[in-house]
Amino acid sequence: MIRGTVLGQVWATRRARGLDGRKLLLVAARDADGAATGRVVVAIDTLDARTGDDVTVSFGSGARNVLRPGPDNRDLLCDAAVAAIVEGAG
Amino acid sequence: MFLGRVTGTVWSTVKWPEARGLKLLLVRPYRLGDLAPGTTGPGAEATGPNDDLVVCADTLDAGVGDDVLVAFGHAARVALSEKLPPGSKPNVPIDAAVVAVVDRVEIDRVDEAGLRPAESVAGGTEPSQGSEVD
Amino acid sequence: MILGRVVGQVWATRRDPRLSRTKLLVVRPHGIYEPALGTRHLVATDEVHAGIGDDVVVCLGMPARQSLGSNDTPVDAAILGVVDRIDLDATRLPVAGAAPGIRRPLALVGVRP
Numbered sequence: 001m002i003r004g005t006v007l008g009q010v011w012a013t014r015r016a017r018g019l020d021g022r023k024l025l026l027v028a029a030r031d032a033d034g035a036a037t038g039r040v041v042v043a044i045d046t047l048d049a050r051t052g053d054d055v056t057v058s059f060g061s062g063a064r065n066v067l068r069p070g071p072d073n074r075d076l077l078c079d080a081a082v083a084a085i086v087e088g089a090g
Numbered sequence: 091m092f093l094g095r096v097t098g099t100v101w102s103t104v105k106w107p108e109a110r111g112l113k114l115l116l117v118r119p120y121r122l123g124d125l126a127p128g129t130t131g132p133g134a135e136a137t138g139p140n141d142d143l144v145v146c147a148d149t150l151d152a153g154v155g156d157d158v159l160v161a162f163g164h165a166a167r168v169a170l171s172e173k174l175p176p177g178s179k180p181n182v183p184i185d186a187a188v189v190a191v192v193d194r195v196e197i198d199r200v201d202e203a204g205l206r207p208a209e210s211v212a213g214g215t216e217p218s219q220g221s222e223v224d
Numbered sequence: 225m226i227l228g229r230v231v232g233q234v235w236a237t238r239r240d241p242r243l244s245r246t247k248l249l250v251v252r253p254h255g256i257y258e259p260a261l262g263t264r265h266l267v268a269t270d271e272v273h274a275g276i277g278d279d280v281v282v283c284l285g286m287p288a289r290q291s292l293g294s295n296d297t298p299v300d301a302a303i304l305g306v307v308d309r310i311d312l313d314a315t316r317l318p319v320a321g322a323a324p325g326i327r328r329p330l331a332l333v334g335v336r337p
Binding site for chain 1 (some may be wrong): 091092093119120121122123125149150159161162163164165166168169171172187189190191192193194195196197198
């Protein structure tokens with residue numbers, strides 16, 4: 001998983017069926033020192049994260065598990081999902 | 091998924107039968123510097139026009155100039171499966187597919203140091219200012 | 225997927241049986257994609273009969289693995305197709321050395337200005 005900051009939301013009417021109803025958040029990736037890496041990713045949000053929130057983003061099968069855990073989730077159209085909203089870090 | 095702009099088309103004879111008629115687009119991912127021009131930290135440079143071009147399968151008839159979302163890996167194959175008869179499992183080696191055509195991106199003001207929305211002006215909360223990517 | 229140019233072939237009779245007889249080609253990726261360990265080249269399976277000098281589209285990761293028919297193949301890169309032509313936004317034609325990150329400009333076949 002990576003850490004990042006929610007920059008905002010992505011709106012799209014034309015989308016694949018598997019993305020219907022999904023909230024899509026734009027997240028700026030940050031490294032261990034908190035510095036922006038310059039890369040951004042769009043992740044599905046099920047935790048109601050807000051702009052400015054510190055989050056962790058999961059990829060791949062981990063991301064699918066956020067949406068629906070278990071072995072039968074391979075039909076989910078999801079490669080990145082917000083896994084946690086961070087309150088503090090050392 | 092990543093956010094990107096369609097900058098071109100790749101014409102290629104693809105020999106997997108389930109990929110017949112598949113369109114391949116050249117997409118340039120957006121970086122932080124493209125989306126938040128106010129950030130000037132070390133990670134915020136915008137990309138040059140031909141860095142980082144990704145070839146993506148097009149399932150939504152996106153055109154050059156469109157902003158799109160691209161899904162990677164297994165999710166790309168799930169997106170492709172939507173175009174095939176139910177139950178078919180494509181073997182075609184596609185690792186990136188367009189999954190949405192973006193209408194707009196709402197980004198709050200971000201300050202340079204912390205990537206946090208700028209403080210509200212004194213006098214109470216004010217509605218966040220979105221900046222729109224055209 | 226990424227764009228690249230076929231620069232060679234790997235010959236191997238002793239190989240993992242799940243690779244069967246598929247051709248293995250050496251591809252130099254275009255743009256800033258960097259294969260592992262600073263190698264600047266990757267080896268990809270080829271089922272589309274690409275030749276040395278061809279520009280190709282290469283699929284990476286798990287979907288590449290499944291292109292040989294099963295999830296178990298020890299493959300992380302597979303050629304999807306040989307490029308016939310690329311149409312790029314005319315304002316964004318690559319120029320050698322013009323921007324950081326361009327290491328080897330791809331010679332575009334039949335690009336329309």
